Amino acid sequence: MPDFVHLHNHTQFSLLDGATEIGAMMEKAHADGQKGVALTDHGNMFGAFKFVAEANKRHIKPIVGCEFYLVPDRHQQSFLKSKGEKDERYHQLMLAKNKTGYENLSKLCSLGFIEGMYSKYPRIDKELIVKHHEGIIATSCCIGAEIPQAIVQGKLDKAEELLRWWVDLLGEDFYIELQRHRGMEDIDGTGVSQEDVNQVLLGFAKKYNLKVIATNDAHYLEEDDWKAHDILLCVNTNAKMDEEDRFKFPSSDFYFKSREEMSRLFKDVPQALDHTMEIFDKIEAPQLERDILLPNFPLPKGFSDQPGYLRHLVYEGARIRYGEISELVRERLDLELNIIKNMGFDGYFLIVQDFIRAAREMGVSVGPGRGSAAGSAVAYCLTITNIDPIKYNLLFER
Incomplete structure (x- = not known):
């Protein structure tokens, strides 16, 4: 069985579009002997930390990416x-090759939300x-990307021009992506099939000496999950299942296929499987650890660290709340x-x-406090809450 890694996958973090749970995807990949998996959610990298953690549990190389708008x-x-005029929006898949690539993907995602947000789509452009x-x-x-769309529309010169832009920018780090799905025999009523697009792309690959890869644009884990995914799309588009012209996928083929299934699907282009492993080898797995990332709270003169300043404010507040500070109050505050x-929550x-x-x-109206915060004497002394947890014997450990 040839090695192969999935490089185009959508999880639950492709909001109201992806139906694959990250842990389940990793479990299936591990059971199938896949050495790596990519995360390429629509417009965001929300799942990156969970994705890397789940991959590391199973000794699978995590490949972090994004399918941008x-x-x-x-x-x-x-x-x-x-x-x-309309919002001319195309899909564009990119993967982080190393730490610098991860940082650049993060910047592109953030700028998509900050500078390019329109309707519900975080958008980027080629300037970025x-x-x-x-x-x-x-x-x-x-098929939703700019090069395949130009091919579907019969604009082959434009498609080639768009391709050259990417090749000039990325060189050997730009790959031709091939997909084969049932139900794609007549794209948008043009008479052009997905296989027609593939043949043009293969011609471009030969002309420009580019490598091809096989992907499956997975949006759910198993083929039987197509209906749950279809319901998700209805929620996304505010449509009913029985509406004829609603947005839906053309078949139940957009699932996380096994290596054997992908090998059969691309038996005439075996190099498309091999080249996924070339990308796998290029990738330096990101080392992502969950950490507390907070703004740097400015300290006034006379204080050198956050714990010291927090203690000062707490005891200052305690004298206002309690008057004379008893041993019971002091023990609780300390x-x-x-x-x-110890948990790093001073900031x-x-x-x-x-x-x-x-x-x-x-x-601005501020409530007296809710949930576990009401059990904190520190929060009470800082006037974050207005409930005395010592008086009411509330537990800080909550």
Whole structure:
């Protein structure tokens, strides 16, 4: 059985579009002997930390990527239907080759939300890609991408021009992506099939000495999951199952296939499987660890660290709340402060007390506290809450 890795996969983090649970995907990949798996959710990298953790549990190489929404101009926010204008949005798959690539993918994702958000789509453009392409592998992507769309529309010269742009930018880190799905015999009523597109792409690959890869654009884990995925699409598009013209996938073929299934599907292009392993070998697995990432809370003069400043504020507040500080109160505050320090949450408490104080100064309504926060004497002394946990014998450990 030839080695193969899936490089185009959507999970539950492709919101209301992907129906694959990350852990289940990794379990299936592990059982099938797949050495690596890629995460390429639509427009975001929300699942990256969970994805890397689940892969590491099973000794699978995690390949972090994203299927971006690519537009001519990310800043354009208005389109005149009377002039035939619309949000010309294409899919674009990119993978992080190394740490630099991961950082650049993260920047592209963030800028898509910050600068390119339109409707529900975080969009990027080629101006951003030129700035942040180092360490990135890209492919010609799926039927929804710019090169395949130009082919479907019969604009082969345009398709070739678009392809050259990517080749000039990325060289050997740009790959031709082939997909084969049932139900793609007549794309959008054009009479052009997915296999027609593949043949043109294979011609481009030969002409420009590019390598081809096989993918399956997986949106759910097993073939039987197609209906659950279809229901998810109905929720996404606010449509009913029995509506004839609603958006739906053309078949039940968009699942996480085994190596054997992919080998049969591309038996006439075996190099498309082999080249997925070339990408696998290029990838340096990201070392992502969950950490507390908080803004750096500015300290006033006289204080050198956050724990010391937090302790100062807490005891200052305790004198206001309790008057004379009893041994019981002191023990409780010291216990909480030590736990907060050991967990690295000093900055978090400083930030929360700061915006709660600002809210009260601006006349914004602030509740007395809820949930486990009400069990904290530190929160009470910082006026984050207005419930005395010592008086009511509430547990900080909650």
